[in-house]
Structures are given as structure tokens and as C-alpha cells.
Amino acid sequence: MIYVIGADDYISHNHFLDQMFRLRARVFKDRLNWDVQVQNGREIDRFDTFDPLYLTSVNEQTGRLQGSLRLLPTTGPNMLRDVFGALLPDGAFIESPLIWESSRFCIDPDLAAPLDGRLNSVTTELFCGVVEVGLFAGLDTVVSVYDARMARIFRRANWAPRSVGVPTYFGGILTHAGMFEISDIARKRLGKAGDRPDPVIMQLNPSPALFLNAQMSNHQ
Amino acid sequence: MTSATAHSMNLDPNFLNLIEEATSVRHHPQVHELIGRLATIYELSSVAYVGVNLPGPAGGNRYVSTTFLPDWINRYNDQNYWQLDPVLKQGFSSILPIDWGKFDVTRPPLRRFFGEAVEFGVGRHGLSFPVRGRYGEKALLSVSSNMPLGKWIRFMPFWTRDFQILxxxxxxxxxxAEGHRDxxxxxxxxxxxxxxxxxxxKSAGEIGTILYLSEKTVRFYQDLARRKLDAKNLTHAVAKLYSLDLL
Incomplete structure (x- = not known):
């Protein structure tokens, strides 16, 4: 189940956010050895101070966080502009009210990956969540910075990005920037590849889900 | 911006004209005029723009332009609804569009607030669109309407994209209009x-200590800045920083 957590929900959903910052430390520092700052076992960077929207995948039985990602509008401070600007052609940047940036995508490494090469169900759930939130907000694209490891996952999810700019080495990792389609078609393809046809966002707050359903039935 | 969006872009000449006009506006009276025209074109009961922490000469100020009746503006200020208004509270924290219909109006202060708003000409249905700006500033565009609920629900998804762009x-x-230049x-x-x-x-190591970053991270930022400035080395970058008046 996906929880969509905006700044007005940070306090009421602090238990999920705290698990998320710890998971990010385990994944990005301990496993991937990225150049990130960890304090008290939590990875938090300056983009977390710009009131991003978080998507968190939570196991309904255990209440345990399984994965998360972070969304920021490209009209405001974001990683592609402020950290990975060198990926884009000289002086170019992406700034559109219909494009948000996704960053800090991570999955709990303790979750067993499917042996048959299929997509991890948490990955599917988070990707579907991005498309559903994007449709709700009227977006047409999500942009993200990723490496070869993620590129394979996108292909398997049937959500291949269109590459922008030139792949560049950051901290020894060949890094790409890509644009991901936000559309009903993209949502259906993801649902098919990961066997999740129904909406993954059942917000505690009923309205966005209702709004989303109204929107989806309108698009048919 | 992308070819994938062409099929879903609104090609309504009114919408495109509004955007074109907005791009040419330079002065405050024109801002107010355009916000009024937006209300007319979409047959809205009200349009309100609020910006906070704007950059520029008047930096840090709140900027407000609305089609609200003067009586409602006075009432709003007198009652200090700036504190109570749930649209502002949520609009300046979340980035998701806000459907006013989801606020719990069984709570007396909110029921009174929305009830009064309708009495003063604000529509029964409303949507608000948070904007995040380049310099970390925030803004909120709110629109309201008195159209029948069924029509409102049908229109919302299409309006969402229009109003995100607007x-x-x-x-x-x-x-x-605030005099800010890119x-x-x-x-x-x-x-x-x-x-x-x-x-x-200062050396990269010293800067790292000062800013609580690793030496590697400092070099990383310096290298990004050097590339953006199209400078040959760090000294050249610093020189350009001064000559381009970027400090």
C-alpha cells in the first residue's frame, strides 16, 4: 500500500518518514556507498528541506516500510538542476509545471527478490504510485537521474525513459537523466508488467483517491 | 515541451492567449487585469494568487492579487483568516493540487469560514495549485466555481493541467512585475x-570543515560551478564569479 506524504502530513506520518530516512542510509550509504551524509543512522539531504512529496510503500500486515521515493517539482529546487546539471547540455535545464523529479528511490534490501527475474512487487507499486500521483496532479512527465542498475529495472517494468543529455560519471558511477511518461497508457503497461491493474494509492484521506477515480473514469 | 504531450495539450485559443499575455506582462496593474480575465474566460466565481518569500527588490514579501470583493478582503483581514484558511495552510506545504471539497466542514470554524466565503461571492467548489519557484519561493493559485457538482467533477481533471500551467x-x-530578472x-x-x-x-578540506561536507563533495560542487561558469580552473571560476556579479 502506498502512502502519499506531503509536508502537511509529515508530523502525522513521522513513523513512516523516520523508517524511510533509515532505509535510505542503509541503501545509499551502506550498500551503494554513495557520497551521502548520514547522521544518527538517517540519510537526509538539503532537498528534504524543500517540503517534497514522499511516496512510501508499507506492508499492510506488519506496518513496515518496504520502499520509498521523493518527488519535487522541476520549477523549484531539484537535484537535476542543482546537483546533476552537468548531465544536461550547457546551460540547459528542465523547468516545467508538468514535470516533477523523482529521486532517492529505494527498496528494503532484506525483501527477497523474485527468483524468476520478475519485478519486485514493491518496485511495481512505487512506479504505479508515481504515475497515479502524476495523473492526479496533471503532469505529463517525471524526470529522474539513474544508473545502469535502475535502467534494467525500468526496462523490466516496461517503463523505459527517454534519455536526455549525455550520461556522465558522478562519483565513479555512469549517471543518466531520463524522462518518464505519465499517462493512463503508462499506468496500464506498468500494471500489466507487474500484475497491479488496480490503483495502488488508497490514501487515508479519501479525497485524492476519489478524485483520481473520477479522473480515470473520465479518461476512458 | 515534449512531443508526447501534444495530444493532451489544451489548444483552446483563450488558454494559449492567456499564457502568451502572461509572458509579456511587466507591471502590477496588468497582473491584476490578467487574473480578472482568467476568471471571465473560465467562468469562475473567483481567482486568487498568493506568493510568499518572493525574490527581488521587495524580497520576502507576500504578494496577493485576487478577484475577491473588497468586502470579503476586509472581512478576511479583520477576522485574520490568514491563520484559519485551510487552503493556504495546505497549499504552502504540499505540492499536490487541493480540492476544497475534502476539507472537513463539520468543524464549526471552517463551516463558518466557507459559509461566509460563499456569501461574499466565492464559489462552492474550489481547486488550489501550489507553485514552487526557482529561488525556493512558494505561491498558490486558487480558483472557485458555482457550476453544478456533476459538471465540476467532470471538468476538474482537464482544468488541473490547464491551471498547473497557468x-x-x-x-x-x-x-x-516585482522587478526580478533572471x-x-x-x-x-x-x-x-x-x-x-x-x-x-580556503582549501577544499578547510571548506569541507566549514560547511560540514566531505572534501570530495566540496570539489564536486566547485567542479559543477566551474563547468556552469565555463571556466578553465578554479581561479578562473572565482574571477568570473566577480566579473559576472554573481555574488
Whole structure:
């Protein structure tokens, strides 16, 4: 189940956010050895101070966080502009009210990956969540910075990005920037590849889900 | 911006004209005029723009332009509804569009607030669109309507995209009216800090200590800044920082 957590929900959903910052430390520092700052076992960077929207995948039985990602509008401070600007052609940047940036995508490494090469169900759930939130907000694209490891996952999810700019080495990792389609078609393809046809966002707050359903039935 | 969007873009000439006009606006009276025209074109009961922490000469100010009746503005200020208004509270924290219909109006203060708003000509249904700006500033564009609920629900998804785009362009328009000019080269605060400390003669290691970053991270930011400035080396970058008046 996906929880969509905006700044007005940070306090009421602090238990999920705290698990998320710890998971990010385990994944990005301990496993991937990225150049990130960890304090008290939590990875938090300056983009977390710009009131991003978080998507968190939570196991309904255990209440345990399984994965998360972070969304920021490209009209405001974001990683592609402020950290990975060198990926884009000289002086170019992406700034559109219909494009948000996704960053800090991570999955709990303790979750067993499917042996048959299929997509991890948490990955599917988070990707579907991005498309559903994007449709709700009227977006047409999500942009993200990723490496070869993620590129394979996108292909398997049937959500291949269109590459922008030139792949560049950051901290020894060949890094790409890509644009991901936000559309009903993209949502259906993801649902098919990961066997999740129904909406993954059942917000505690009923309205966005209702709004989303109204929107989806309108698009048919 | 992308070819994939062409099929879903609104090609209504009114919508396109509004955006084109917004891009040419330079002065405050025109901002207000355009917000009024937006209400007319979409047959809205009200349109309201609020921006906070705007950059520019009047930096840090709140900027407001609405089609509200003067009586409602007075009432709003007198009752200090700035504190109570749930649309503002949520609109300046979340980035998701806000459907006013989801606020719990069984709570007496909110019921009274929305009840009064309707009495003063604000529509029964409303949507608000948060905007995040380049300099970390925030804005909110709110629209309201009295159309029948069924029609409103049908229109919402289509309007969401229109108003996301309009909200962004209205915000850019307000920045221009406020006298803000886009600098050609934009360094992030970290890049700027790391360069400034180099200008003060500090080594990457020392800067790392000052800014609580690793030496590697400092070099990383300096290198990004150097590339953005199209400079050959760090000294050249610092020189350009001064000559381009980026400090």
C-alpha cells in the first residue's frame, strides 16, 4: 500500500518518514556507498528541506516500510538542476509545471527478490504510485537521474525513459537523466508488467483517491 | 515541451492567449487585469494568487492579487483568516493540487469560514495549485466555481493541467512585475558557498570543515560551478564569479 506524504502530513506520518530516512542510509550509504551524509543512522539531504512529496510503500500486515521515493517539482529546487546539471547540455535545464523529479528511490534490501527475474512487487507499486500521483496532479512527465542498475529495472517494468543529455560519471558511477511518461497508457503497461491493474494509492484521506477515480473514469 | 504531450495539450485559443499575455506582462496593474480575465474566460466565481518569500527588490514579501470583493478582503483581514484558511495552510506545504471539497466542514470554524466565503461571492467548489519557484519561493493559485457538482467533477481533471500551467506562468509574471530578472547563470547555494570560500583562500578540506561536507563533495560542487561558469580552473571560476556579479 502506498502512502502519499506531503509536508502537511509529515508530523502525522513521522513513523513512516523516520523508517524511510533509515532505509535510505542503509541503501545509499551502506550498500551503494554513495557520497551521502548520514547522521544518527538517517540519510537526509538539503532537498528534504524543500517540503517534497514522499511516496512510501508499507506492508499492510506488519506496518513496515518496504520502499520509498521523493518527488519535487522541476520549477523549484531539484537535484537535476542543482546537483546533476552537468548531465544536461550547457546551460540547459528542465523547468516545467508538468514535470516533477523523482529521486532517492529505494527498496528494503532484506525483501527477497523474485527468483524468476520478475519485478519486485514493491518496485511495481512505487512506479504505479508515481504515475497515479502524476495523473492526479496533471503532469505529463517525471524526470529522474539513474544508473545502469535502475535502467534494467525500468526496462523490466516496461517503463523505459527517454534519455536526455549525455550520461556522465558522478562519483565513479555512469549517471543518466531520463524522462518518464505519465499517462493512463503508462499506468496500464506498468500494471500489466507487474500484475497491479488496480490503483495502488488508497490514501487515508479519501479525497485524492476519489478524485483520481473520477479522473480515470473520465479518461476512458 | 515534449512531443508526447501534444495530444493532451489544451489548444483552446483563450488558454494559449492567456499564457502568451502572461509572458509579456511587466507591471502590477496588468497582473491584476490578467487574473480578472482568467476568471471571465473560465467562468469562475473567483481567482486568487498568493506568493510568499518572493525574490527581488521587495524580497520576502507576500504578494496577493485576487478577484475577491473588497468586502470579503476586509472581512478576511479583520477576522485574520490568514491563520484559519485551510487552503493556504495546505497549499504552502504540499505540492499536490487541493480540492476544497475534502476539507472537513463539520468543524464549526471552517463551516463558518466557507459559509461566509460563499456569501461574499466565492464559489462552492474550489481547486488550489501550489507553485514552487526557482529561488525556493512558494505561491498558490486558487480558483472557485458555482457550476453544478456533476459538471465540476467532470471538468476538474482537464482544468488541473490547464491551471498547473497557468499557475506557473502567473507566478513568473508576478516575479517580473516585482522587478526580478533572471540571471543568465544560476549557481546553487552550495556551489556559490564553495566558490566563495575558495575566493577567501580556503582549501577544499578547510571548506569541507566549514560547511560540514566531505572534501570530495566540496570539489564536486566547485567542479559543477566551474563547468556552469565555463571556466578553465578554479581561479578562473572565482574571477568570473566577480566579473559576472554573481555574488
Amino acid at each position: 499557475a506557473f506562468h502567473i507566478h513568473q509574471m508576478v516575479l517580473r 540571471p543568465k547563470i544560476k549557481l546553487s547555494p552550495r556551489e556559490l558557498e564553495c566558490l566563495k570560500w575558495s575566493a577567501a583562500g
